[in-house]
Amino acid sequence: MRILYRILKMANDTIKCYLECCKSSHPKLPLPHNVPVIIGRTPELCITDKLCSRSQLELTSNCYKRYVLVKRLGANQSQINGIDIERNKSSRLEEGQDLHVVNGKYPHRVYFTGCQNDTKTEKAVVPKLPTKNTDLTKSDLSIKQPERKKIKVSENKPKVLNTKIKPQEKSSSKSVYAFDSPSPMSSRSEKKTESTKSAPAHKHWSQGLKSAMEDPELVVQEDEHIVVIKDKYPKAKYHWLILPKDSISSTKNLSTDNIELLKHILKVGHEIASEVTDQQPDVEFRFGYHAVASMSQMHMHVISQDFQSSSFKTKKHWNSFTTDYFVDAPDIINELETEGKVKDRRTMTSLLNQPLKCHRCKKPQKNIPTLKKHIESCQK
Missing domain, CATH: 3.30.428.10 (HIT-like)
Structure with a gap:
């Protein structure tokens, strides 16, 4: 139990949760693990709309499972991805989802930083011992360290636009309108391989x-x-x-x-x-x-x-x-x-x-x- 407690405590120190404004109107707001944070019409969020209560929302982050529970305390509506949050009831907010503080305004998002493998430990790679008939060498006795995966950061492709839509050609399968190919x-499967290289992991x-x-x-x-x-x-x-x-x-x-x-x-x-x-x-x-x-x-x-x-x-x-x-x-x-x-x-x-x-x-x-x-x- 002590070991598990230390691991969870270390994870709590490494994984951080933040609330950021989609319009960058204020600095990011830290959301400590399992600590309720009240947001609303406050100087920290730069919200002056009187329809927004000073205690509009209560945010409680779960850094281990990487989500935030949002409870609406104010009288006016708040939304997650366009879905209204019932008053005095908690709704789950995940990375990549939009949180509108009041009446579809003031969009915010949450994101997490730090390692996600909290309670898992990697097993050491143990080399096979040589047999009696083989000679021991320095390379045999050295323990090989696991290779670090190299992540290639792909550059953003230039944006190509079709300013005018060409009419569909019957003989061409690459028409703008044709959806018959590929399957x-x-x-x-092709999009999955591309997304693993360039798409951020936190996108919903x-x-x-x-x-x-x-x-x-x-x-x-x-x-x-x-x-x-x-x-x-x-x-x-x-x-x-x-x-x-x-x-x-x-x-x-x-x-x-x-x-x-x-x-x-x-x-x-x-x-x-x-x-x-x-x-x-x-x-x-x-x-x-x-x-x-x-x-x-x-x-x-x-x-x-x-x-x-x-x-x-x-x-x-x-x-x-x-x-x-x-x-x-x-x-x-x-x-x-x-x-x-x-x-x-x-x-x-x-x-x-x-x-x-x-x-x-x-x-x-x-x-x-x-x-x-x-x-x-x-x-x-």
Whole structure:
């Protein structure tokens, strides 16, 4: 027990947790292990908004398991990745996730420094002893030390942008719009090998869109306000995402100040879709947002209604684009113009478990394979 206590104490000394502002408005704030820290409208955080309580949040870090428990004490809402934190209840905040202190404002993140292998000790490498028939040499008697792995720091690649989307060529499989090659499994394995070299270990999966916005292989076009990327795992033959450059975690954090931005996003979506429909008038598109987004950066889907993709595999994939869970972009704009805010649609998650049915003829389907076959015949 004494040895374990010493190991844990050493780990507590080496692993540190910090809270940092995404806009660098104040110095990083240390969060000691298992010690509650109150944050809010204080000089340390440079927050002067009166809607933020002086004791808005209580943060308690767990340096061993590398997460922070966040309890909301204030009256107004606080969010983790766009999801509201219930009052007087603790929610888990991990590295890479966005913590908005009050009403979708003042984004912060936590990160940990130090060794993660607290309670594990490396075994010494013991060389094999020579047999009686062999002579002992100095190299045999010396214990080989384990080699240190050399980590190559890859330089940031220059950002390459497609200022104009070229129309799809039938003979080319490398078109901006084509998602038939390579297969999802092969591309996933290639991305894993690349990410192990360059991607930081503390990034959370929900931050994938933010890194994709800087990937020249995914970026289709951009301007001073938005970035257009190809969906890594498209659910249809044509599937893009349009993201604002401003940090907006979800549609729930939108205000009337964002109306012009949303109209611009929708306009760009129509322009991209027209590149396809001008050559293929039969292709239909929808433009919209998910009721409850799983990724931290807000994004509008530009998706064709053929749903021909190997990445389309589950009931949730289907229902997220063919039920009321998929909210048309003009409806979001209309809500802001008439009501001043976007409706709370968190209860709509039950729509993801609805029975499968065709989005055209509404005929029930047994499973995903039969649904895919039916879609092909129904479209004809």
